[in-house]
Amino acid sequence: MAKPKKTPRPKADTPKGFRDYFGAEVTQRAEMLRKIAAVYHRYGFDALESAAVETVEALGKFLPDVDRPNAGVFAWQEDAEGDKPGDWLALRYDLTAPLARVYAQHRNDLPTPYRRYAMGPVWRNEKPGPGRFRQFYQCDADTVGAPSVAADAEICAMLCDCLEEVGIPRGDYVVRVNNRKVLDGVMEVAGLSGEDKAAKRGIVLRAVDKLDRLGVEGVRALLGEGRKDESGDFAAGAGLSAEQADVVMGFLTSKERARAKTLDDLRNAAKREDGLLASWIATELDYHEEPWKLIEERFNAGRYAGLLVLEELSKLVGDSLVGNQGIDELEMITALLDAQGYGPDRIVIDPSVVRGLGYYTGPVFEAELTFEITDEKGRPRNFGSVAGGGRYDDLVKRFTGQEVPATGISIGVDRLLAALHAKGRMQQTEAGPVVVTVMDKARMADYQAMVAELRQAGIRAEVYLGNPKNFGNQLKYADKRGSPVAVIAGGDEFDKGVVQIKDLILGAKIAESATLEEWKDRPSQYEVPRDQMVAKVREILDAHR
Amino acid sequence: MAKPKKTPRPKADTPKGFRDYFGAEVTQRAEMLRKIAAVYHRYGFDALESAAVETVEALGKFLPDVDRPNAGVFAWQEDAEGDKPGDWLALRYDLTAPLARVYAQHRNDLPTPYRRYAMGPVWRNEKPGPGRFRQFYQCDADTVGAPSVAADAEICAMLCDCLEEVGIPRGDYVVRVNNRKVLDGVMEVAGLSGEDKAAKRGIVLRAVDKLDRLGVEGVRALLGEGRKDESGDFAAGAGLSAEQADVVMGFLTSKERARAKTLDDLRNAAKREDGLLASWIATELDYHEEPWKLIEERFNAGRYAGLLVLEELSKLVGDSLVGNQGIDELEMITALLDAQGYGPDRIVIDPSVVRGLGYYTGPVFEAELTFEITDEKGRPRNFGSVAGGGRYDDLVKRFTGQEVPATGISIGVDRLLAALHAKGRMQQTEAGPVVVTVMDKARMADYQAMVAELRQAGIRAEVYLGNPKNFGNQLKYADKRGSPVAVIAGGDEFDKGVVQIKDLILGAKIAESATLEEWKDRPSQYEVPRDQMVAKVREILDAHR
Structure with missing residues (x-):
């Protein structure tokens, strides 16, 4: 009794070695990149954003292995145009190879020396491991066309400023x-x-x-x-x-x-x-x-x-x-x-800093965090390197035949974030929004007006948009969202011109530890006139800050 | 007399349909994305960043054409593992398909409704045209799991707030x-x-x-x-x-x-x-x-x-x-x-908004700029659409078999930036750094100290790192960098404990229009004691603000 085969549903999975980043993971990284960019900018470095895709020819590093141009990179061949076979394209594996291509391509329009910074994802076609992904961020600054060690010194000073700016103290x-x-x-x-x-x-x-x-x-x-x-x-x-x-x-x-x-x-x-x-x-x-x-x-x-x-x-x-x-x-x-x-x-001058010296031609640098953290097995260990770089004078030569001196740094933002988390200097999650609950579906316009007022006061807020029938589900939702405050208003409240404001953080604390008596004595819910809603919410938020 | 063939130099070119973004192009877009993210966040939307790479299976849209899974997308096949053929991977072509995959994959951990925003590049394997690139930014917000039109209304309000936040007035x-x-x-x-x-x-x-x-x-x-x-x-x-x-x-x-x-x-x-x-x-x-x-x-x-x-x-x-x-x-x-x-x-309710209705299942929205701009041929025209979206209730179903209601918006940040430029509401370039020139190479440490002082005062500054022999080249460099001020100090200045500070913006104005007499009367260069360098530079910068 053969049944006709259905097309199986697609699997909802990231490809192997890739992952999704949620909430604070995204915003904290964005904030760190913004701070580092501000330091780079203050040092006179200009932003550059090249595409994720380069020709394999321009990337270069992998060319020797002509039969397998995609070893180490994600590569594919463009469709042929007539008799002309398509170019091989690839995702960039770092931000330095694209810089060499950009400088060679635009050198007549760019100032010399050219100080540029770049930040964004890069891709490696490697076997993924624990904590090792095939897409990750780099955050680089390089000076092209400055032969003097003053350029290297500047990079080292800038690296110090960056680390202090993102919260690693001297x-x-x-x-x-x-x-x-x-x-x-x-x-x-x-x-x-x-x-x-x-x-x-x-x-x-x-x-x-x-x-x-x-x-x-x-x-x-x-x-x-x-x-x-x-x-x-x-x-x-x-x-x-x-x-x-x-x-x-x-x-x-x-x-x-x-x-x-x-x-x-x-x-x-x-x-x-x-x-x-x-x-x-x-x-x-x-x-x-x-x-x-x-x-x-x-x-x-x-x-x-x-x-x-x-x-x-x-x-x-x-x-x-x-x-x-x-x-x-x-x-x-x-x-x-x-x-x-x-x-x-x-x-510190340290001859044991090697950093795959083959690539570099002069000074090399490495930033190391010197504090101890506790690893996943509870053992103390030094956190180690979070940034590295040095002088490389041959990269542009591939394109132009002329040697162009260059020096630069790459900061590992994901490692830096991990370090700040390990030291407890960064929250794991961010504060959730104030949730305006829905007691009466027909009053949605009123709830929307409340939430609009809160937002206009700069308070992160949302109205509950799920099925409002079960009020318990709304409070569970607020809990999952990490909401500090819930606003509640039903028919009674609308009649009286008031709203109920529930302090969810205090409520959770009381629920954890209080006796019934204490519970009664320490209310975590307040009834306020409708026109004092914003003020009361702000008061509670400020108290928990 | 056959000569041995040399390997030809690689071409320094972006792949067809890709481009590089420099300086203000990058920072203005980053700033716009930051402002939009702040509005999304205020509405209770959480950040999500998925990888650029998805399985072709998860992306879905292109599956019918099994023989050519890369029509419209950039796709490639992973290496086989033993007998198992490698998966087909592809660059995401929008941010909605990955959202459907993420929601299906993580739905037990995510709140419902799930409000998320995402911003980043997407890739299309299409024939590029003028102003049409194969990598471009999207900046989306979507609510998954909310069947009510309150979710659609919220998206429309948020869209208005975003436009006003980035500088499009009501x-x-x-x-x-x-x-x-x-x-x-x-x-x-x-x-x-x-x-x-x-x-x-x-x-x-x-x-x-x-x-x-x-x-x-x-x-x-x-x-x-x-x-x-x-x-x-x-x-x-x-x-x-x-x-x-x-x-x-x-x-x-x-x-x-x-x-x-x-x-x-x-x-x-x-x-x-x-x-x-x-x-x-x-x-x-x-x-x-x-x-x-x-x-x-x-x-x-x-x-x-x-x-x-x-x-x-x-x-x-x-x-x-x-x-x-x-x-x-x-x-x-x-x-x-x-x-x-x-x-x-x-x-405004407008039945002529169609937006490829096939994809949508309910409300659709579109933001249009209503002011006129002058096109490249000097003709006035309406700027047109800068954002669009709507309700699509079938996307997650592919993975889970259950229909999940969803609605969202995508803001075209590059078009918005173009609009602000067209209206003259955004500078084409950003201010360059103060340039500390090098009169005496042996005094590099002193110049570095000057530039460090300026930066510590929050002033964007750099020391000239090219070959300092020709002073004219240093001023040309400062000009190319758009520098507002040059700091000059040679042996005389160091002996006297002073520095020369040159107002380059005023200098350029005088050079353009002044007579010789005026030139003499309106000095654009000032000698100040070394310890007043920062104060004088700041005074000039403030005057040009």
């Missing part, structure tokens, strides 16, 4: 700065420069990038013969000699060494004189009554440690030209930032 | 309201109901939709035998009899007839008594000293004309049930809106 974050050129210098000293060593350098870079996860010993093993990973598989190493590995590890750990030495020096200097340190302390003494306290607690001995890091790096790069250039740039960046008031309590 | 717009059910009733009376007449009704609908373009005669021809279009091709008509066509045309032109009759009646009523009109005038007389003036000039005789339209429609639909239901709904909508203060100066 002391809760640090911007760590490194320079790709210093690593190049270190490679040179370790005898790893030259075309023929490119593969080896690649292994070194990947090993160095794993410091966080593998620790000093693990990275050291990967620089040498290799190591067994957790699954027991053997990962071949770069095969560096012990001396070569020492140089690279010295680079990676120079901040830690400088910090340890700083603390030693500070402790000793309290007892005896010391040239450099003494003069530096003298300067501090001019300004502060308790310089030691200040240095150790507030500045975390940062400026001195910064000098020591540069000293350490200087030893490591020897007379490598590019290495010394890198160190000079780091010195200039910190000096420029100091002059603007962005000192070592906010800006 | 009197410069009108929200026109119609009801699909009235047309259904008219079809019934014309003998065009029933499954077997569906094709005929389709031709009638398409003809009716062309009133603007073809005029009364053209539409009438299409209802009958057909007509020759401009190119000489013959378009077959619906083949209605003269009587049938009369009914449909009567529907379409009822607003014009009602308006003509209103003016006649008003003129006559000034001389003699008349039942209905007299009592209506009496009511108006209670409130206004000069009712006739008020009625004719300010209200455009709207309320009375509205009553007459309903009267006309009543005659047309006879005793058709659905037709009369439609008229009742229109009456209720206008009554509810009147009660909230949204009278016929803003809300």
Whole structure:
């Protein structure tokens, strides 16, 4: 008895790796983007909004794999026009590749340097994981056409301002700065420069990038013969000699060494004189009554440690030209930032900041939140990185053949929102509207007039538009909406020219904890003349603010 | 002598039909969206942001054409997983289809009725034309799960508030309201109901939709035998009899007839008594000293004309049930809106509003700007429609099998922005930043400190980051940036502890028109002590505000 097949109903699902955002999730992100945009704008950056769709050709990154242009991106081919096959189009995977295309396309009309900011979703055709989605927001600022490290310093200062603007106070974050050129210098000293060593350098870079996860010993093993990973598989190493590995590890750990030495020096200097340190302390003494306290607690001995890091790096790069250039740039960046008031309590030189250095050509930066949060398993951990960027001088060249210097930053707004939530600095939900209930369907015009009055007074308000028969359902609805106040008026109230105003927040509190007596004594519902409705609602809203 | 082929450089172009938006284009749209969102929010609507990507299955509209699921949308197939072929994904083509999917997916967690707003880009895989792009913004608000026309009335009121909030004053717009059910009733009376007449009704609908373009005669021809279009091709008509066509045309032109009759009646009523009109005038007389003036000039005789339209429609639909239901709904909508203060100066019943009625099941609305603008050929024309919407009760049913009533609006923000520009109510460009020029590269830290001071005072400012050798280039840059002020300091200034502050707006004015004498008399450059830099810059900015 075969029945005719019905077309099955479509599944109401987001595609795998995508999600919907509701209410406060949307408005809080919008508000954060607005605040960051205001800072970018104040720094002279102009808004740019390119389309979500680019030609695969312009995006570039994925071109080498010609047979499968959609690896990593969402791509499709346009319909052919006559004999001409359609272009391959793709969703942008970041905001930097479109910037390079825009600058190349419009460079005659744009100012040079061109400071631009952009914010919006980007897409990655990757396997989604927990908390990892295939569409997410980026929020970037870049300066194109400015070769000077003053542009990099400006980006770092702006990054600090952005974090403070969205609610991360000074002391809760640090911007760590490194320079790709210093690593190049270190490679040179370790005898790893030259075309023929490119593969080896690649292994070194990947090993160095794993410091966080593998620790000093693990990275050291990967620089040498290799190591067994957790699954027991053997990962071949770069095969560096012990001396070569020492140089690279010295680079990676120079901040830690400088910090340890700083603390030693500070402790000793309290007892005896010391040239450099003494003069530096003298300067501090001019300004502060308790310089030691200040240095150790507030500045975390940062400026001195910064000098020591540069000293350490200087030893490591020897007379490598590019290495010394890198160190000079780091010195200039910190000096420029100091002059603007962005000192070592906010800006720290840290050679362990790697950020997939292959992409960058000069300074790199990373903003890290320094406070602890509790993870989903109840363990404390550092929140970690929320923004990163650096100098990349080759992106526009693909289009024009000319090298165009560029530097920029990308702020992870979703991670920043998560951080503010984790610290309890942001409400999970937003306040619901005042709900005008419907006791008498025939009086809908009166209810609409009430709600219009409330809105005109700037109060978020709505009339109940479901089936009004069951009044309990209306109060359940108000509860689900998170409404602070319900307005109630039936035949009696209209006759008397009054309305009932119910304080739902107080009502919920009483219901939770009060005895019957208290319930009677603490009314959460008030009868007021109709023309005092707005005033009474506002009074209740203000009381709960 | 074959040379090895080089990989050609990629073209720096947006894909066909896409474009980039710069500076004020981006910030003005963002600001408009923020204002509209604030109104939506005040009405109790919650934000929703779904992903740009949906399954083709969930989007639905395009399913019939199984072989070519990407007609009209940008679509692609996911990689297969083992034996399972990948899903077809697509970019959303509007914000309503995703809403239906979201409501069906999350209906147990969402309040009912669910009021939501959404704003963001949508994509259409169509042939682009002048001013017509394949990515554009929509800005929607919808109420799902509210069967009452109170929900439709609320949407109309909210639409008025949105327009006024973004800078379209009362009197410069009108929200026109119609009801699909009235047309259904008219079809019934014309003998065009029933499954077997569906094709005929389709031709009638398409003809009716062309009133603007073809005029009364053209539409009438299409209802009958057909007509020759401009190119000489013959378009077959619906083949209605003269009587049938009369009914449909009567529907379409009822607003014009009602308006003509209103003016006649008003003129006559000034001389003699008349039942209905007299009592209506009496009511108006209670409130206004000069009712006739008020009625004719300010209200455009709207309320009375509205009553007459309903009267006309009543005659047309006879005793058709659905037709009369439609008229009742229109009456209720206008009554509810009147009660909230949204009278016929803003809300007009207009049977010629069609809006692809096939999609809608009840009330439909359209916001039209009533002022004239000058088109690109210098001719005056009405700006026309900037928003539209209506009730659609079948969208969620696809997923759940249950009919869920819904009504909503979509505001065309790009058209609204164009209208404000056309009326000169919005600047084409935004003010550029104050530019701190670089006279001495070695003093970059000092320039950075200046610019930091300006920013901390809330002034948009930047330091020149290009090659500073040619000072003329720096002023050209400031000009290209639209900078109001340049700050200049070289060795002399630093020695004297002063800065030069150049008023670029005044400078440009003088350069345009002044004689040499005037030039000398009206300095546009000031020397001030370094610690008065911020105050002087602010003084100049305030003067140009």
